[in-house]
Amino acid sequence: TEEDLAELEWQEGAPKPADRPTPPVLAIVGRPNVGKSTLINRILGKRVAVVQDTPGVTRDRVRYEASWNGRDFTVVDTGGWEVKVEGLDLSVARQAEVAINEADAVLFVVDATVGVTSTDEEVVKLLRSSGKPVILVANKVDSQIQEADAAYLWALGLGEPVAVSALHGRASGDLLDRVMAILPEHSQTGGRGFDLGNRRVALVGRPNVGKSSLLNRLAGEDRVVVNEVAGTTRDPVDEFIELDGEAWTFVDTAGIRRRVHQTSGADFYASLRTQNAIEKADLGLVLLDASEPLTEQDVRVIQQVVDAGRSLVIIANKWDLVDVDRQKEFNRELERELVQLSWAQRVNLSALTGWHTNRLSSAMNVAYENWHRRITTAKLNNFLGELASAHPHPVRGGKQPRILFATQPSACPPRFVIFTTGFIDHGYRRFIENRLREAFDFTGTPIEISVRVRE
Numbered sequence: 001t002e003e004d005l006a007e008l009e010w011q012e013g014a015p016k017p018a019d020r021p022t023p024p025v026l027a028i029v030g031r032p033n034v035g036k037s038t039l040i041n042r043i044l045g046k047r048v049a050v051v052q053d054t055p056g057v058t059r060d061r062v063r064y065e066a067s068w069n070g071r072d073f074t075v076v077d078t079g080g081w082e083v084k085v086e087g088l089d090l091s092v093a094r095q096a097e098v099a100i101n102e103a104d105a106v107l108f109v110v111d112a113t114v115g116v117t118s119t120d121e122e123v124v125k126l127l128r129s130s131g132k133p134v135i136l137v138a139n140k141v142d143s144q145i146q147e148a149d150a151a152y153l154w155a156l157g158l159g160e161p162v163a164v165s166a167l168h169g170r171a172s173g174d175l176l177d178r179v180m181a182i183l184p185e186h187s188q189t190g191g192r193g194f195d196l197g198n199r200r201v202a203l204v205g206r207p208n209v210g211k212s213s214l215l216n217r218l219a220g221e222d223r224v225v226v227n228e229v230a231g232t233t234r235d236p237v238d239e240f241i242e243l244d245g246e247a248w249t250f251v252d253t254a255g256i257r258r259r260v261h262q263t264s265g266a267d268f269y270a271s272l273r274t275q276n277a278i279e280k281a282d283l284g285l286v287l288l289d290a291s292e293p294l295t296e297q298d299v300r301v302i303q304q305v306v307d308a309g310r311s312l313v314i315i316a317n318k319w320d321l322v323d324v325d326r327q328k329e330f331n332r333e334l335e336r337e338l339v340q341l342s343w344a345q346r347v348n349l350s351a352l353t354g355w356h357t358n359r360l361s362s363a364m365n366v367a368y369e370n371w372h373r374r375i376t377t378a379k380l381n382n383f384l385g386e387l388a389s390a391h392p393h394p395v396r397g398g399k400q401p402r403i404l405f406a407t408q409p410s411a412c413p414p415r416f417v418i419f420t421t422g423f424i425d426h427g428y429r430r431f432i433e434n435r436l437r438e439a440f441d442f443t444g445t446p447i448e449i450s451v452r453v454r455e
């Protein structure tokens with residue numbers, strides 16, 4: 001038993017997901033229309049951020065994973081930043097302020113063709129007081145002749161302006177080299193709530209259940225464009241979405257946004273992609289189309305999440321199409337097919353109308369937090385001791401296995417090891433699981449129980 005405990009303790013020392021170092025964070029700030037989104041698209045090498053000519057359109061912070069010369073970093077896109085403005089713009093300004101606080105470095109973008117405005121000067125003050133390394137970017141320098149335009153930006157006191165053309169890609173490689181030079185290896189800010197890379201979620205489900213509709217709905221439709229560049233192969237893209245103040249990384253969303261053509265073998269690749277996404281995530285959000293009969297494929301995707309040991313939330317989408325009869329039928333289908341999964345929370349919603357999409361984040365948080373739950377050895381043994389004396393294991397072949405000791409060596413998902421004097425029935429194991437779930441909150445997470453027999 002000592003050996004076992006040593007092994008268990010070692011596992012306990014293994015890094016928890018929450019301890020993972022996160023890539024450094026680069027915030028892009030500047031007034032509206034200076035070309036921030038264009039620059040981000042340039043940095044990402046793909047068109048994902050919305051470029052618009054109308055200034056002042058409210059945007060939340062959006063995060064993208066980027067890399068340059070083999071180093072990963074996170075880009076935070078802030079809305080425009082107007083200082084001393086009222087209403088909506090003010091919230092955009094606050095977003096930018098928060099983004100700066102949580103960034104490891106800042107790209108301050110100025111439109112070289114417009115020059116320095118009083119807003120820019122206010123922004124400079126805030127940037128200085130933040131103490132963060134800043135690179136001053138003079139954008140829209142489309143040709144060498146215009147470079148002289150950028151020179152007066154020295155006056156901002158942020159050092160040498162880097163003249164680029166986000167639109168044409170002029171000097172963007174040079175800019176990225178400079179960025180890499182000031183970014184630390186890992187994020188130093190590590191602020192909770194914006195601690196990215198931690199809450200990772202895979203949005204999965206068979207084709208047409210509404211994944212891309214829901215993703216757009218959660219991200220804010222106006223902010224994210226589905227963009228088809230013919231013939232380009234794109235890497236999986238992670239998207240950062242804040243839901244009720246909690247930041248989530250939606251992994252591998254490129255496959256969701258891309259309209260996948262149904263060619264032969266597509267199913268195979270779709271299921272592979274699902275598997276990959278689930279493995280990168282802490283939480284699986286499985287979408288079902290409630291307006292249609294539950295399919296084998298639906299059940300398989302849910303099973304994939306459980307088998308991978310990830311937390312789970314089931315979403316019944318297209319609830320706007322569900323009448324009372326269908327509701328009853330759907331509930332029956334779930335009860336029949338998902339007997340062992342009564343621990344998973346289900347959220348009925350409509351990605352199309354937005355009905356109840358605001359209920360999603362609390363179910364996600366519950367599942368995620370319970371997935372991390374740890375029960376102390378003392379509590380666990382008290383609980384099991386009482387349980388076993390009230391409901392001892394049935395006698396089998398003249399023997400009655402006894403529980404000696406139990407411990408939870410790891411979380412994510414919670415894993416329990418029970419030491420016994422003999423083989424434990426499947427039914428009794430299930431009984432223990434159910435009672436554990438009643439005593440401690442494991443809503444939304446699978447739990448594993450393994451038994452080790454000691455003579």
Ligand code: GDP
Pocket residue numbers: 030031032033034035036037038039050051052053080139140141142164165166167168
């Ligand atoms: P944001 O509001 O700061 O995100 O600005 P956008 O990226 O949406 O760009 C605003 C406008 O400036 C768009 O019409 C872009 O096409 C244009 N723009 C962006 N970068 C450049 C550039 O380097 N040169 C020129 N000429 N126009 C640019």
Ligand code: GDP
Pocket residue numbers: 205206207208209210211212213214256317318319320321349350351352353
């Ligand atoms: P995906 O293949 O899982 O990404 O599914 P899509 O998001 O592309 O949605 C497939 C179809 O279902 C589209 O025609 C959507 O408009 C529609 N759809 C998605 N969500 C809903 C919903 O909540 N209600 C209704 N009525 N239709 C929806």
